[in-house]
Amino acid sequence: MNVWTTDRLAGAGLALFSLGVIWENRKLPMGTLREPGPGYMPLLLALLLLLFSLLIIAAAGEAQRLRATSWTEWRHAVAILGICFFAAPALERLGYRLTILVALAFVLKVVERKGWVATAAFAFGMSFGTFFLFETLLRVPLPRGPFGL
Amino acid sequence: MLETFQNLYLGFSVALAPAVLLYAFVGCVIGTLVGVLPGVGPLAGISLLLPATFGLDATKALVLLAGIYYGAMYGGSTTSILMRIPGETASVMTCIDGYAMTRNGRAGPALAIAAVGSYIAGTVSVVALMVLAPPLASFALRFGPPEYVGLLLLGLLVLAYMSGGSMRKSLAMAALGLLLGMVGLDHMTGFLRFAYGVMELGDGIGIVPVAVGLFGVSEILLSAGQATPPEVFKPRLRDLPPSRQEWRDSWGPIGRGTVLGFFIGIIPGSAHVISTFVSYALERRLSKHPERFGQGAVEGVAGPESANNSATSGSFVPMLALGVPAGAIPAVLMAAMMVHGVSPGPLLIEQQPALFWGFIASMYVGNLVLLILNLPLVGLFVNLLRIPYHFLYPAIIAFCVLGVYAVNSSVVDVLIMAAMGLLGYLLRKLNFEVAPIVLGVVLAPLLEMSVRQSLAMSGGSYAIFIERPIAASLLLVGLGLLLLSLWPLLRRAGDWRRAVGLAGQPMFEEEEK
Numbered sequence: 001m002n003v004w005t006t007d008r009l010a011g012a013g014l015a016l017f018s019l020g021v022i023w024e025n026r027k028l029p030m031g032t033l034r035e036p037g038p039g040y041m042p043l044l045l046a047l048l049l050l051l052f053s054l055l056i057i058a059a060a061g062e063a064q065r066l067r068a069t070s071w072t073e074w075r076h077a078v079a080i081l082g083i084c085f086f087a088a089p090a091l092e093r094l095g096y097r098l099t100i101l102v103a104l105a106f107v108l109k110v111v112e113r114k115g116w117v118a119t120a121a122f123a124f125g126m127s128f129g130t131f132f133l134f135e136t137l138l139r140v141p142l143p144r145g146p147f148g149l
Numbered sequence: 150m151l152e153t154f155q156n157l158y159l160g161f162s163v164a165l166a167p168a169v170l171l172y173a174f175v176g177c178v179i180g181t182l183v184g185v186l187p188g189v190g191p192l193a194g195i196s197l198l199l200p201a202t203f204g205l206d207a208t209k210a211l212v213l214l215a216g217i218y219y220g221a222m223y224g225g226s227t228t229s230i231l232m233r234i235p236g237e238t239a240s241v242m243t244c245i246d247g248y249a250m251t252r253n254g255r256a257g258p259a260l261a262i263a264a265v266g267s268y269i270a271g272t273v274s275v276v277a278l279m280v281l282a283p284p285l286a287s288f289a290l291r292f293g294p295p296e297y298v299g300l301l302l303l304g305l306l307v308l309a310y311m312s313g314g315s316m317r318k319s320l321a322m323a324a325l326g327l328l329l330g331m332v333g334l335d336h337m338t339g340f341l342r343f344a345y346g347v348m349e350l351g352d353g354i355g356i357v358p359v360a361v362g363l364f365g366v367s368e369i370l371l372s373a374g375q376a377t378p379p380e381v382f383k384p385r386l387r388d389l390p391p392s393r394q395e396w397r398d399s400w401g402p403i404g405r406g407t408v409l410g411f412f413i414g415i416i417p418g419s420a421h422v423i424s425t426f427v428s429y430a431l432e433r434r435l436s437k438h439p440e441r442f443g444q445g446a447v448e449g450v451a452g453p454e455s456a457n458n459s460a461t462s463g464s465f466v467p468m469l470a471l472g473v474p475a476g477a478i479p480a481v482l483m484a485a486m487m488v489h490g491v492s493p494g495p496l497l498i499e500q501q502p503a504l505f506w507g508f509i510a511s512m513y514v515g516n517l518v519l520l521i522l523n524l525p526l527v528g529l530f531v532n533l534l535r536i537p538y539h540f541l542y543p544a545i546i547a548f549c550v551l552g553v554y555a556v557n558s559s560v561v562d563v564l565i566m567a568a569m570g571l572l573g574y575l576l577r578k579l580n581f582e583v584a585p586i587v588l589g590v591v592l593a594p595l596l597e598m599s600v601r602q603s604l605a606m607s608g609g610s611y612a613i614f615i616e617r618p619i620a621a622s623l624l625l626v627g628l629g630l631l632l633l634s635l636w637p638l639l640r641r642a643g644d645w646r647r648a649v650g651l652a653g654q655p656m657f658e659e660e661e662k
Contacts, residue, residue: 006578006579006580007318007579007580009579010575010576010579010581011321013575014321014325017325018328021328021343024343028340028342029338029340032609033609034604034608034609034610035604035605035609036600036601036604037338037340038335038337038338038340038342039342041331041597041600042328042331042342042343045324045327045328045331046328048320048324049321049324049325049328052317052318052320052321052324053321055317056315056317056318056321059315059317063580064580069578069579071578073370073371073372073373076370076373077370077371077373077574080366080369080370080373080542080546080570081370081567081570081571083546084366084546084549084550084563084566084567084570085564085567087550087563088560088561088563088564088567089560091550091554091560091563092560096551096554099550100547100550100551103543103546103547103550104543104544104547107543107546108539108540108543112539114539122540122543126543126544126547127547130547130548130551134200134201134551134555138201138204139203139204140200140201140203140551140555141555141558142551142554142555143554143558
């Protein structure tokens with residue numbers, strides 16, 4: 001039981017999540033077995049998830065050791081996720097073009113360490129090009145920021 | 150029969166209209182690109198292009214999105230054969246013998262057999278879809294809420310049983326998806342669940358941010374920072390024709406792959422992926438020289454490629470006839486139909502015959518377009534892979550943000566996509582499958598509503614699920630599958646899924662990219 005395997009970690013995470021849902025679910029009316037309320041199905045599903053999580057943990061010994069899992073790409077992963085989380089609030093404040101411009105420039109210059117010219121050309125091309133394609137030609141509504149950008 | 154031909158005539162009159170033809174062509178081209186590019190599977194491709202269809206009518210939108218779906222099935226084989234990189238998950242098996250054929254100097258024939266096999270399978274399976282969907286839809290009119298409960302539970306159990314890896318892990322993922330599907334308004338009482346004051350969550354968690362996050366973003370998180378792709382082989386047009394022996398060896402696998410793929414496609418789950426594994430195992434079992442498999446056997450390309458294209462049409466059967474998606478991709482297509490005011494299900498064929506038969510006819514046209522497109526232009530598509538990945542993945546991320554935002558003009562959806570990307574990345578690193586989560590999110594509201602309506606019908610008696618023959622039969626089959634999955638554990642007996650490479654391998658998610 002001392003060895004952490006991929007299944008043991010995932011099972012523990014899922015079990016914690018299901019316990020969290022069960023805790024939060026107490027705010028919802030449960031109804032009765034014959035007439036279920038809005039809290040009935042989430043509770044049932046959270047209990048099922050808890051059961052499967054415990055089964056996963058119980059059989060986790062055969063799974064791959066956690067130490068054997070390679071995480072070499074984690075720096076890229078963190079940077080990309082950071083960009084996604086940045087893009088969400090920025091879209092309606094900076095507008096689509098500026099948000100994508102900043103995000104792509106960050107990836108290419110900071111993460112991929114490309115030159116200024118390549119970074120600028122790619123970031124401008126992608127942000128303004130996709131805006132033109134989707135907003136202007138395909139009429140997909142995209143947000144505009146300061147100065148109508 | 151005469152009625153079917155009349156309907157098909159109606160369908161072709163819709164599908165051959167210049168505008169619809171154009172959208173079928175555009176869908177096929179985009180689909181091929183999506184299939185060729187590693188990191189953008191058909192699911193992410195369809196999700197991202199969904200907002201671009203908002204200005205179109207339902208027929209054109211559906212024809213375009215379906216074109217992307219089967220175009221991706223064609224395109225995925227190109228990179229599998231030439232670079233040993235599956236453009237999408239259903240092409241994993243093609244890598245083995247397709248790439249071996251390339252190494253043996255037979256890349257052209259491998260591509261030609263894959264394209265012809267895909268064309269034959271695609272066309273034959275559309276005939277089967279045309280024949281099977283209308284009677285199934287008539288039968289489904291007898292379905293009430295208890296039958297839908299049986300059908301949905303069976304669907305989830307089949308998905309878990311047929312998926313790679315252990316059933317408990319797949320069921321845990323399905324339960325997680327169902328739980329995520331509980332977020333939002335409870336339609337029977339008007340209660341808001343797990344919304345925490347976020348207005349956008351009132352309508353629940355959307356399928357598009359979940360699908361793009363779990364498949365598109367997580368794929369980029371896994372593959373960015375990895376080694377550069379290998380050398381790209383570029384076949385010439387004159388190298389494409391297969392030899393007479395290669396044709397002879399391919400007809401049987403193409404025929405078997407077509408039949409197998411269609412019927413596996415109907416079953417809920419990652420059907421097109423499973424069909425390729427089963428087809429490959431079957432061809433190897435039937436071969437007089439199984440030792441050739443892995444060394445460049447043309448049967449190892451013909452069978453799986455036919456099977457995955459046939460499964461694509463098969464997966465439309467439950468979606469169109471029952472209104473129940475057989476997997477994550479039909480689920481997104483179904484969401485797209487609903488956005489356009491079309492309700493897939495038993496009444497679709499009766500109420501919107503032009504849309505249904507136009508869609509069927511467009512699939513014939515699309516398959517022909519793909520055959521013409523794929524062979525002569527293969528060199529052009531392969532050039533895409535010469536784009537350095539450090540430029541490609543930021544572009545894909547930009548498309549993900551754009552596509553997800555544009556569906557509802559909601560920044561909350563972009564946040565959900567990012568969170569799902571993180572979840573998908575972690576789960577895939579830990580060898581879990583994410584497809585059941587997507588299906589769970591889609592099915593959750595329907596399942597809950599059906600359970601509660603059933604209980605309202607029966608005055609609170611759960612016996613309604615076993616008193617009605619169709620519901621009882623569906624639940625019985627589900628129970629049987631559950632017991633079947635336990636059988637190898639109890640007896641330590643051979644599991645047929647292991648024999649065909651389905652069990653114990655995280656094949657859908659961890660394939661070489």
